[in-house]
Amino acid sequence: MSSTPNSPGDGNGTPLLALRGINKSFGAVAALMDIDLEVSAGEVVAIVGDNGAGKSTLVKVLSGVHAPDSGTIAFEGSDVTIPTPMAALHLGIATVFQDLALCDNLTVVDNLFLGREISPLRLNEVEMETRSWELLKQLSAKIPSLRTQVASLSGGQRQTVAIARSLLGDPKIVILDEPTAALGVAQTAEVLNLVERLRERGHGVIMISHNMADVKAVADRVAVLRLGRNNGVFNVSDVSAEDVIAAITGATDNVVSRRSAARGAPGASTPSEENQAQ
Amino acid sequence: MNSKTAPTPQIRPLDLQDERLQDRTGLKGQLKAFVDRTRSGDLGVLPVVAGLVVIWAVLQTLNPIFLSSANLVNLAMESSAVGIIALGIVGVLLVAQIDLSVGSVSGLSAAVVAVTVVNLGWPVWLAVLATVALGAAIGWVYGQIFNRFGVPSFVITLAGLLGFLGLQLYVLGAKGSINLPFDSALVYFAQLAFVPPWLSYVLVVGAAGGLFATDYLHARARRTAGLSSMPLQSMIPRSALLLLVLGFVVWYLNQTRGVGWMFVFFIALILAMNYLLKRTKWGRSVYAVGGNAEAARRAGINVKAVYTSVLVTCSTLAAVGGLLAAARLAAANQGSGGGDVNLNAIAAAVIGGTSLFGGRGSAFSALLGIVVIQSISSGLTLLNLDSSFRFMVTGVVLLLAVMLDSVSRRSRTSHGRA
Numbered sequence: 001m002s003s004t005p006n007s008p009g010d011g012n013g014t015p016l017l018a019l020r021g022i023n024k025s026f027g028a029v030a031a032l033m034d035i036d037l038e039v040s041a042g043e044v045v046a047i048v049g050d051n052g053a054g055k056s057t058l059v060k061v062l063s064g065v066h067a068p069d070s071g072t073i074a075f076e077g078s079d080v081t082i083p084t085p086m087a088a089l090h091l092g093i094a095t096v097f098q099d100l101a102l103c104d105n106l107t108v109v110d111n112l113f114l115g116r117e118i119s120p121l122r123l124n125e126v127e128m129e130t131r132s133w134e135l136l137k138q139l140s141a142k143i144p145s146l147r148t149q150v151a152s153l154s155g156g157q158r159q160t161v162a163i164a165r166s167l168l169g170d171p172k173i174v175i176l177d178e179p180t181a182a183l184g185v186a187q188t189a190e191v192l193n194l195v196e197r198l199r200e201r202g203h204g205v206i207m208i209s210h211n212m213a214d215v216k217a218v219a220d221r222v223a224v225l226r227l228g229r230n231n232g233v234f235n236v237s238d239v240s241a242e243d244v245i246a247a248i249t250g251a252t253d254n255v256v257s258r259r260s261a262a263r264g265a266p267g268a269s270t271p272s273e274e275n276q277a278q
Numbered sequence: 279m280n281s282k283t284a285p286t287p288q289i290r291p292l293d294l295q296d297e298r299l300q301d302r303t304g305l306k307g308q309l310k311a312f313v314d315r316t317r318s319g320d321l322g323v324l325p326v327v328a329g330l331v332v333i334w335a336v337l338q339t340l341n342p343i344f345l346s347s348a349n350l351v352n353l354a355m356e357s358s359a360v361g362i363i364a365l366g367i368v369g370v371l372l373v374a375q376i377d378l379s380v381g382s383v384s385g386l387s388a389a390v391v392a393v394t395v396v397n398l399g400w401p402v403w404l405a406v407l408a409t410v411a412l413g414a415a416i417g418w419v420y421g422q423i424f425n426r427f428g429v430p431s432f433v434i435t436l437a438g439l440l441g442f443l444g445l446q447l448y449v450l451g452a453k454g455s456i457n458l459p460f461d462s463a464l465v466y467f468a469q470l471a472f473v474p475p476w477l478s479y480v481l482v483v484g485a486a487g488g489l490f491a492t493d494y495l496h497a498r499a500r501r502t503a504g505l506s507s508m509p510l511q512s513m514i515p516r517s518a519l520l521l522l523v524l525g526f527v528v529w530y531l532n533q534t535r536g537v538g539w540m541f542v543f544f545i546a547l548i549l550a551m552n553y554l555l556k557r558t559k560w561g562r563s564v565y566a567v568g569g570n571a572e573a574a575r576r577a578g579i580n581v582k583a584v585y586t587s588v589l590v591t592c593s594t595l596a597a598v599g600g601l602l603a604a605a606r607l608a609a610a611n612q613g614s615g616g617g618d619v620n621l622n623a624i625a626a627a628v629i630g631g632t633s634l635f636g637g638r639g640s641a642f643s644a645l646l647g648i649v650v651i652q653s654i655s656s657g658l659t660l661l662n663l664d665s666s667f668r669f670m671v672t673g674v675v676l677l678l679a680v681m682l683d684s685v686s687r688r689s690r691t692s693h694g695r696a
């Protein structure tokens with residue numbers, strides 16, 4: 001490998017979230033083995049890996065869906081356990097799942113405040129609407145009207161609503177599970193802008209992605225999982241897409257690189273894409 | 279100062295700043311918005327109001343007595359009991375479930391109130407309280423079975439339909455029919471209690487004033503927050519229209535016996551339900567669960583509690599409806615709550631515009647739907663046609679309503695509305 005994996009935690013001070021030696025098995029199958037991961041405030045960490053690499057399991061451990069078998073999770077320097085999704089929310093870890101989970105028959109404002117409406121016995125619609133506009137303005141989101149049903153929004157707008165909703169609880173860490181899957185070019189760019197804005201606001205962002213271009217475009221660091229193990233953490237600025245793919249597949253000589261070599265045009269990495277990374 | 283002059287683009291309200299938004303302010307804009315909504319399949323109360331006009335026109339031409347004040351007074355009284363049951367069904371349909379046992383539960387409650395008052399000599403208030411509590415308990419049991427065992431509500435309440443019919447027959451005993459004394463407060467309330475004319479007009483003015491006050495305060499709050507708000511020139515016509523329509527209806531009913539307290543009670547329940555559904559966290563949860571239960575669960579809503587609360591509300595309202603039906607008849611018998619009560623209540627909710635697919639509808643659909651059903655029933659009775667025709671016509675109207683629901687749902691989907 002041309003670039004050496006960075007030792008985790010060479011950022012600034014105590015990381016916001018630090019996983020140490022996380023293990024999780026389902027029966028005889030070890031889904032996660034000895035996973036280390038660190039996320040600091042104002043940092044976007046991409047988690048990449050092939051199908052079955054353990055990305056989703058890791059997200060579920062962090063969002064309180066599954067408890068790890070062993071290992072420690074440190075949040076802001078102190079050890080914590082995350083037994084339930086509510087516990088994760090209370091800690092300040094918000095997860096946006098891939099299927100977004102929005103109610104199509106409710107308006108944008110209703111969806112944003114679902115489950116945490118202001119004044120339960122006499123809903124304060126005005127307050128909720130003003131706060132929604134403020135929030136979406138901070139995210140520079142382009143949704144024409146917040147009083148339309150979510151059913152009428154585009155995929156990117158729905159993703160925006162889902163992300164905005166996770167921000168209402170003022171989380172420190174936002175986990176995005178495949179935020180750009182099934183989105184068009186412009187919508188993907190919109191969501192990537194949104195991820196950058198989350199970083200500017202000082203949130204720690206964990207982004208699961210399959211898309212190398214997206215990872216290179218917004219992530220600061222990329223953590224590679226392979227067959228349930230850490231397979232390197234790279235600074236995005238000094239690693240090429242081929243190296244990351246090599247780490248994902250476990251070899252420099254693999255079906256993807258062979259294919260790119262054969263076609264003479266590297267499909268995974270082009271100079272323009274490398275320029276996008278900061 | 280600025281708000282008086284034409285708004286420049288810089289000071290547009292917070293929610294109207296997007297350049298893609300077309301102007302929908304003012305009377306013309308609102309009319310256009312209404313046409314848009316309707317064309318996209320969001321029909322609201324339009325079909326049921328249109329249907330009602332057609333039904334009334336036909337029945338009036340067939341029998342001029344139909345729209346007479348006396349008959350409409352009766353129609354309002356007859357609507358109340360089943361309408362209250364339909365109100366509970368609206369809640370259950372909103373979470374995409376169904377309660378098929380409302381007829382049996384209402385019959386059981388009729389039997390219980392008759393037995394406790396007549397045979398056991400309980401005071402009326404205690405009997406009423408016990409009956410309502412029984413209704414709530416039934417709903418709670420449904421909720422527990424639904425949440426713990428995951429049995430479809432359709433099956434649970436089908437079992438309840440049979441089971442509580444049996445219990446009703448058992449409670450009534452061998453005689454099978456118990457007459458309520460005519461001097462009991464219950465019977466007086468359901469048969470003879472009418473609002474004095476002066477009070478009825480006060481209530482009408484109060485309703486219009488209330489609508490204006492809510493509109494005005496809401497608009498003021500939105501304006502202060504920098505959001506778009508309803509202008510005064512559409513608030514005033516709204517309240518004035520309500521004043522005129524309600525005033526005319528009440529005046530017309532006052533030509534004979536007037537407005538029954540039981541009907542006022544029904545309307546009060548609808549308004550209370552409407553408030554709960556539209557203005558509280560609970561109501562928002564009900565719509566959310568009906569729209570996407572999984573999303574609601576992930577948003578931290580206690581979905582099981584929502585199901586239970588809705589089933590409890592439905593059974594409780596069914597018990598109240600059964601009680602009033604018994605009071606109106608001044609008797610509870612083996613036929614109480616039987617026959618078409620069950621299906622009329624469910625049909626009323628659907629005809630009124632509450633979707634069978636969950637997540638769409640309002641408390642007012644119970645009122646509109648039951649008026650349609652009772653109009654058909656009353657009109658055909660006036661024509662000396664027996665229940666065979668009534669069943670057939672009601673069946674056709676129900677089918678039309680469900681077809682409209684399905685078609686408009688498809689249209690909504692293609693126009694990007696849920």
